[in-house]
Amino acid sequence: MLGRVNHIALAVPDLEAAVARYRDSLGATVSAPQVLPEHGVTVVFVTFDNTKVELLEPLGEASPIASFLAKNPDGGMHHICYEVTDILAARDHLQAAGARVLGNGEPRIGAHGNPVLFLHPKDFFGTLVELEEVKG
Numbered sequence: 698m699l700g701r702v703n704h705i706a707l708a709v710p711d712l713e714a715a716v717a718r719y720r721d722s723l724g725a726t727v728s729a730p731q732v733l734p735e736h737g738v739t740v741v742f743v744t745f746d747n748t749k750v751e752l753l754e755p756l757g758e759a760s761p762i763a764s765f766l767a768k769n770p771d772g773g774m775h776h777i778c779y780e781v782t783d784i785l786a787a788r789d790h791l792q793a794a795g796a797r798v799l800g801n802g803e804p805r806i807g808a809h810g811n812p813v814l815f816l817h818p819k820d821f822f823g824t825l826v827e828l829e830e831v832k833g
Contacts, residue, residue: 700780712754776825
């Protein structure tokens, strides 16, 4: 059911500083910032040969990333995103297996323009899991 790892997301307190570190220190390719008000974040993607790292900065006080950073002021791993080819089938399978989908259970459009869902971290050993639908 799961495909490859699409990205690993890191919450950061200062997006500009994080971009500079990845770009200047590691020589990575970093996308332009993308503001996602419906998710309460500003994101950039650091691209590698085999995956991406998503850097997340809170967009306002109500952002879920703001509360994450309140507990982890230096930042840290926020979630891991796996690809699926049919997000509704994946959701239904996981719910039947006892996993909890966050929000209202309906996919929203994520940073790549694809449907995404998040799964409760308590169901996956303390790790927030994102599913992103991708075409085969």
